[in-house]
Amino acid sequence: xxxxxLSLPLDQIESDALVVLSxxxxxGQPVPGMAGGWIKDLYNSGEFKGKLLDTALLYKPAGLKAGxxxxxxxxxxxxxxxxxxxxxxxxxxxxxxxxxARGIALALEAGFAAGEHVSAAVEGAFLGDYxxxxxxxxxxxxxxxxxxxxxxxxEAVPSQxxxxxxxxxxxxSQNFTRDLVSExxxxxxxxxxxxxARQMAAEQGLECEVLDxxxxxxxxxxxxxxxxxGSSEPPALIVVRYRxxxxxxxxxxxxxxxxxxxxxxxxxxxxxxxxxxxxxxxxAGGAAALGAMxxxxxxxxxxxxxxxVPAVENMPGGRAQRPGDIVTTLSGKTVEVxxxxxxxxxxxxxxxxxxxxxxxxxxxxxxxxxxxIVVALGFVNVGVxxxxxxxxxxxxxxxxxxxxxxxxxxxxEDYKEVLKSAFADIPNVGNRxxxxxxxxxxxxxxxxxxxxxxxxxxxxxxxxxxxxxxxKGPTGVPLRTLVRLALDWGA
Ligand code: BES
Ligand code: MN
Ligand code: ZN
Numbered sequence: 485x486x487x488x489x490l491s492l493p494l495d496q497i498e499s500d501a502l503v504v505l506s507x508x509x510x511x512g513q514p515v516p517g518m519a520g521g522w523i524k525d526l527y528n529s530g531e532f533k534g535k536l537l538d539t540a541l542l543y544k545p546a547g548l549k550a551g552x553x554x555x556x557x558x559x560x561x562x563x564x565x566x567x568x569x570x571x572x573x574x575x576x577x578x579x580x581x582x583x584x585a586r587g588i589a590l591a592l593e594a595g596f597a598a599g600e601h602v603s604a605a606v607e608g609a610f611l612g613d614y615x616x617x618x619x620x621x622x623x624x625x626x627x628x629x630x631x632x633x634x635x636x637x638x639e640a641v642p643s644q645x646x647x648x649x650x651x652x653x654x655x656x657s658q659n660f661t662r663d664l665v666s667e668x669x670x671x672x673x674x675x676x677x678x679x680x681a682r683q684m685a686a687e688q689g690l691e692c693e694v695l696d697x698x699x700x701x702x703x704x705x706x707x708x709x710x711x712x713x714g715s716s717e718p719p720a721l722i723v724v725r726y727r728x729x730x731x732x733x734x735x736x737x738x739x740x741x742x743x744x745x746x747x748x749x750x751x752x753x754x755x756x757x758x759x760x761x762x763x764x765x766x767x768a769g770g771a772a773a774l775g776a777m778x779x780x781x782x783x784x785x786x787x788x789x790x791x792x793v794p795a796v797e798n799m800p801g802g803r804a805q806r807p808g809d810i811v812t813t814l815s816g817k818t819v820e821v822x823x824x825x826x827x828x829x830x831x832x833x834x835x836x837x838x839x840x841x842x843x844x845x846x847x848x849x850x851x852x853x854x855x856x857i858v859v860a861l862g863f864v865n866v867g868v869x870x871x872x873x874x875x876x877x878x879x880x881x882x883x884x885x886x887x888x889x890x891x892x893x894x895x896x897e898d899y900k901e902v903l904k905s906a907f908a909d910i911p912n913v914g915n916r917x918x919x920x921x922x923x924x925x926x927x928x929x930x931x932x933x934x935x936x937x938x939x940x941x942x943x944x945x946x947x948x949x950x951x952x953x954x955x956k957g958p959t960g961v962p963l964r965t966l967v968r969l970a971l972d973w974g975a
Pocket of ligand 1: 748766853854855856914942
């Protein structure tokens with residue numbers, strides 16, 4: 485999809501479809517919009533109230549060169565921000581695409597046309613455009629495609645053009661992540677994920693190193709290797725590095741660790757078959773870390789960033805680890821594996837110890853770690869855990885600016901009481917209560933004093949039902965937060 489920034493009167497726009505935003509009435513009066521007279525009739529009809537994502541489609545309105553005019557509700561003008569705009573742009577694109585429009589122009593009014601608004605519109609369009617339909621063989625010829633998406637602004641300034649290019653990189657990287665996540669586990673094994681990472685790194689000029697089973701044995705990554713035992717697919721620890729040309733003086737080195745379980749059967753503590761097919765998305769954290777690196781390679785932050793993705797398939801094969809097994813982690817701590825389905829924390833423990841050895845000064849991990857976070861926060865918020873308030877504040881600020889909803893969860897030492905093993909240093913599960921917190925507590929034991937934020941994305945990395953602005957399936961969360969965190973560091 486081509487993207488353009490235009491500054492033209494709306495009646496001069498020649499695209500298949502022109503999109504304008506219109507807000508809810510205030511004090512009974514329609515909020516003045518750019519689209520003039522039609523809007524008034526629309527409101528008077530009562531069919532359109534301007535509620536967020538309300539739509540009304542008009543064909544060949546008089547005086548316009550565009551073939552269609554799509555009015556999209558923006559909700560209350562006072563609460564309309566970039567998050568709402570991103571969704572509105574996505575919804576507009578999806579609706580018009582379904583109707584066969586190939587060229588779309590979205591108009592931003594004065595007051596809503598800063599760089600951040602241009603970014604949100606472009607991101608919304610690219611994210612809305614994405615469909616996880618790679619393996620559908622029907623109708624390829626009739627497949628609808630949008631060729632161009634333009635943002636129309638009252639007055640074009642260079643910062644908007646920059647914003648457009650930047651957001652395009654971010655959104656395409658987010659779709660790269662979504663492509664990886666939607667791959668089924670027979671087509672995306674740990675080895676294939678590693679190969680995709682290598683290829684991406686080569687294209688983007690990043691360093692990539694993949695540690696194989698032998699190397700991990702030498703190093704002593706017993707927790708990661710224990711999870712890999714039950715599968716005939718060999719594990720891989722993917723390391724992708726970005727080094728800034730002019731490093732920031734503080735010498736910050738951010739480690740992005742992403743859970744890369746290419747399929748989670750649960751292992752010997754096997755999961756019920758209902759919904760098990762969804763466990764192909766158990767590598768969404770890893771895919772987000774790789775997608776973030778893809779974007780950062782092009783956007784060039786001033787801090788060093790290393791992504792580490794432990795890629796493993798959790799299977800119940802004949803050599804699988806058993807409940808009760810005790811493994812020695814890279815840190816030297818021993819873990820009693822009480823439940824083989826709590827495998828994410830095992831692979832992350834070794835990856836985070838290794839990240840510290842590589843010199844990472846700050847760690848952020850993203851993981852589809854627990855069903856318990858879904859019980860706590862549903863599909864709306866990412867669960868955020870941290871041992872460091874300044875880093876937590878940076879992550880939450882980045883998330884807010886990017887419209888990725890996150891909720892800070894507790895991590896009091898009191899929760900550690902349930903992590904007691906009679907036979908090893910720590911068990912890999914607590915009891916059934918506060919499961920997302922005790923999982924984070926387990927990770928904290930391996931992070932030790934390094935500033936760290938853990939993002940539990942089990943409820944937010946996958947969309948159960950399509951939204952007007954997003955297809956069903958992988959969301960790419962929390963890629964935008966990770967990218968902005970690195971870009972804004974120290975700024
Ligand atoms: N990958 C799952 C968590 C998950 C659940 C992700 C639902 C996405 C949707 C994780 O490995 C897991 O199985 N966690 C267990 C932990 C339990 C055994 C302590 C869980 O949440 O049930
Ligand atoms: Mn599991
Ligand atoms: Zn898992």
